[in-house]
Amino acid sequence: MSVLVFIETEEGKIKKSSREAISYGAALGEVTALALGTVGTEELNTAGANGATKVLHVSDERLNAGLIQPYAEVLASAANHTGAEIIVTAKSSLADAVVGRVAAKLGASLVSNVVSLPDTSNGFQVKRSIYTGKAFANVSLTTDKKVLAIKKNAVEIKQDGGNAGVEAFDVNLEDNLFGAKITSTEKAEGDILLPEADIVVSGGRGLKGPENWGVIEDLAKTLGAATGCSKPVSDMDWRPHHEHVGQTGVKVSPTLYIAVGISGAIQHLAGVNSSKYIVVINKDEEAPFFKAADYGIVGDAFEVLPKLNEALKKALA
Amino acid sequence: MNILVCITHVPDTTSRIAFTNNDTEFDKNGVQFIIGPYDDYALARAVELKEQNGGKITVLNVGEADSDPTIRKALAIGADEAIRVNAFPSDSFFVANQIAAIAKDGNYDLILMGRESIDFNGGMVHGMVGELLGLPSFSPVMQLEIEGTSAKITREIEGGKEKLEVTLPFVAGCQEPIAEWKIPNMRGIMSARSKPLNVVEPTDTTTHSEISSYELPPAKGAVKMVDADNVEELVDLLKNEAKVI
Numbered sequence: 121m122s123v124l125v126f127i128e129t130e131e132g133k134i135k136k137s138s139r140e141a142i143s144y145g146a147a148l149g150e151v152t153a154l155a156l157g158t159v160g161t162e163e164l165n166t167a168g169a170n171g172a173t174k175v176l177h178v179s180d181e182r183l184n185a186g187l188i189q190p191y192a193e194v195l196a197s198a199a200n201h202t203g204a205e206i207i208v209t210a211k212s213s214l215a216d217a218v219v220g221r222v223a224a225k226l227g228a229s230l231v232s233n234v235v236s237l238p239d240t241s242n243g244f245q246v247k248r249s250i251y252t253g254k255a256f257a258n259v260s261l262t263t264d265k266k267v268l269a270i271k272k273n274a275v276e277i278k279q280d281g282g283n284a285g286v287e288a289f290d291v292n293l294e295d296n297l298f299g300a301k302i303t304s305t306e307k308a309e310g311d312i313l314l315p316e317a318d319i320v321v322s323g324g325r326g327l328k329g330p331e332n333w334g335v336i337e338d339l340a341k342t343l344g345a346a347t348g349c350s351k352p353v354s355d356m357d358w359r360p361h362h363e364h365v366g367q368t369g370v371k372v373s374p375t376l377y378i379a380v381g382i383s384g385a386i387q388h389l390a391g392v393n394s395s396k397y398i399v400v401i402n403k404d405e406e407a408p409f410f411k412a413a414d415y416g417i418v419g420d421a422f423e424v425l426p427k428l429n430e431a432l433k434k435a436l437a
Numbered sequence: 438m439n440i441l442v443c444i445t446h447v448p449d450t451t452s453r454i455a456f457t458n459n460d461t462e463f464d465k466n467g468v469q470f471i472i473g474p475y476d477d478y479a480l481a482r483a484v485e486l487k488e489q490n491g492g493k494i495t496v497l498n499v500g501e502a503d504s505d506p507t508i509r510k511a512l513a514i515g516a517d518e519a520i521r522v523n524a525f526p527s528d529s530f531f532v533a534n535q536i537a538a539i540a541k542d543g544n545y546d547l548i549l550m551g552r553e554s555i556d557f558n559g560g561m562v563h564g565m566v567g568e569l570l571g572l573p574s575f576s577p578v579m580q581l582e583i584e585g586t587s588a589k590i591t592r593e594i595e596g597g598k599e600k601l602e603v604t605l606p607f608v609a610g611c612q613e614p615i616a617e618w619k620i621p622n623m624r625g626i627m628s629a630r631s632k633p634l635n636v637v638e639p640t641d642t643t644t645h646s647e648i649s650s651y652e653l654p655p656a657k658g659a660v661k662m663v664d665a666d667n668v669e670e671l672v673d674l675l676k677n678e679a680k681v682i
């Protein structure tokens with residue numbers, strides 16, 4: 121089976137979630153990966169370890185920004201070029217915007233938030249997360265071509281593959297695909313991206329104000345974690361919107377989620393219920409979040425976090 | 438300005454999710470349904486844009502008759518008329534096809550949707566509709582300003598945001614803080630009763646996928662509490678029991 125995997129890069133590196141997507145694809149068949157814009161060949165080569173046999177690279181500089189229509193055009197062209205039956209991508213805010221178009225171009229079925237490899241014993245069925253992580257659906261895809269967007273952190277990364285050959289791939293992209301002009305980009309540099317992170321430390325209204333975020337950031341730094349927050353915290357502009365976790369924010373699925381001064385409203389839990397382990401620190405022993413936690417500490421964040429940070433530093437040294 | 442807003446009819450965000458009929462159907466028992474929260478942002482922004490520029494707002498839902506109270510709420514919030522495509526929204530391609538068919542005839546300057554529905558969280562319908570109509574599509578859109586036939590958009594990207602300049606018409610999947618959710622007032626609720634809600638039958642019944650069953654995640658084990666004076670114990674549990682650090 122021929123599989124095409126869409127690679128997203130971040131600061132010149134293949135995203136972890138794209139390596140998960142390649143690993144997923146490699147379990148299904150022969151993987152051709154596709155990378156867009158300026159990326160080093162050496163970096164693209166490393167897709168081989170995750171299971172890609174070949175990487176097609178469209179180096180057109182106009183693709184350095186994640187533009188939806190041109191990306192969809194390139195993906196569909198590459199799928200036609202390689203004869204791919206299955207197109208795999210990580211679910212991300214960019215991929216979400218792109219793959220609907222790709223599926224419509226190819227007449228392919230599309231399933232998002234996939235959490236399992238397909239069951240092909242009777243047709244082609246995958247398990248996907250629904251109701252913001254509160255349930256799963258088993259979905260059969262009924263067309264020849266299929267597009268799968270894989271939930272982040274749902275797939276173990278394969279590391280034992282070989283080298284991937286990198287080939288230039290040319291697509292003629294009409295100017296009218298570039299009708300949307302990007303006038304500015306604001307991006308936190310060097311930070312660990314929240315949706316990609318293995319560990320997330322999140323703060324809620326219990327932290328009282330943005331000036332107190334140091335305790336969250338220190339802990340995150342020690343753990344190599346990304347920082348997140350509850351909705352009121354981003355509504356009040358204590359933290360940027362892209363850190364807001366929950367039903368109406370980012371859905372995370374890290375191995376460890378540490379919630380500090382967050383009550384655990386059901387809308388917040390919806391964004392974190394796929395985490396492998398949850399630690400809750402709250403001064404109120406009745407906080408609903410404890411019911412969703414694996415480990416809990418009842419205490420004042422401003423006393424507990426510095427102590428925890430020191431203990432972690434010692435343990436990780 | 439002629440705006441189409443596509444809304445979903447979904448369980449309230451506090452709903453307990455359960456299934457019946459051998460786990461093949463969603464259990465609606467005791468569940469309150471609402472306009473999808475992201476769709477509600479799209480609608481709120483549409484109402485503001487209409488206040489600024491004049492024009493008309495049409496809301497569209499692909500769903501069965503039980504969607505009607507949700508659609509009436511959208512009319513009460515400020516939409517002028519509604520269309521319901523009378524069909525179970527079985528998969529995203531099916532839904533996109535219905536929306537595209539309606540939009541083709543409607544001459545809309547703007548098609549607003551939510552970034553994603555909160556039942557299936559696909560976040561896919563806006564892109565499909567854009568492609569089916571040959572229009573640009575953008576998502577997730579956090580800000581939207583219109584000036585004549587051009588628009589300024591802020592789109593969230595992982596770890597930040599970008600600003601774009603685009604030309605109408607296009608499709609946008611909206612999210613906060615594009616506008617504040619609007620609560621219908623008494624006048625809105627009264628006038629919603631007499632606004633048109635047109636029910637039409639689906640044009641094309643093609644689907645690309647079908648759901649065979651639903652599952653709930655395994656129940657979470659009990660929480661282990663650690664004393665605040667003994668944070669070393671938590672570190673030990675994370676390291677040696679959970680093995681996550």
Ligand SMILES: Cc1cc2nc3c(=O)[nH]c(=O)nc-3n(C[C@H](O)[C@H](O)[C@H](O)COP(=O)(O)OP(=O)(O)OC[C@H]3O[C@@H](n4cnc5c(N)ncnc54)[C@H](O)[C@@H]3O)c2cc1C
Nearest residue numbers: 324325326350351366367368381382383387388403404421
């Ligand atoms: C449609 C809808 C969608 C929503 N979507 C989201 C969403 O995506 N994400 C989200 O987060 N919310 C969402 N909400 C809001 C949600 O319902 C809650 O209001 C919100 O999550 C509460 O945030 P919080 O826990 O930070 O604040 P609070 O509920 O005020 O809780 C603060 C907590 O901090 C604790 N605390 C106080 N001081 C300290 C201290 N010194 N040390 C330790 N603990 C302390 C308190 O005991 C309390 O438990 C949504 C709501 C609606 C209606």
Ligand SMILES: Nc1ncnc2c1ncn2[C@@H]1O[C@H](COP(=O)(O)O)[C@@H](O)[C@H]1O
Nearest residue numbers: 443499526550551553554559560561562
């Ligand atoms: N059944 C439906 N009726 C009308 N609009 C819909 C329907 N399903 C999805 N949409 C729109 O498409 C957006 C994205 O949905 P989804 O791709 O299902 O996550 C939603 O926020 C709605 O604006």
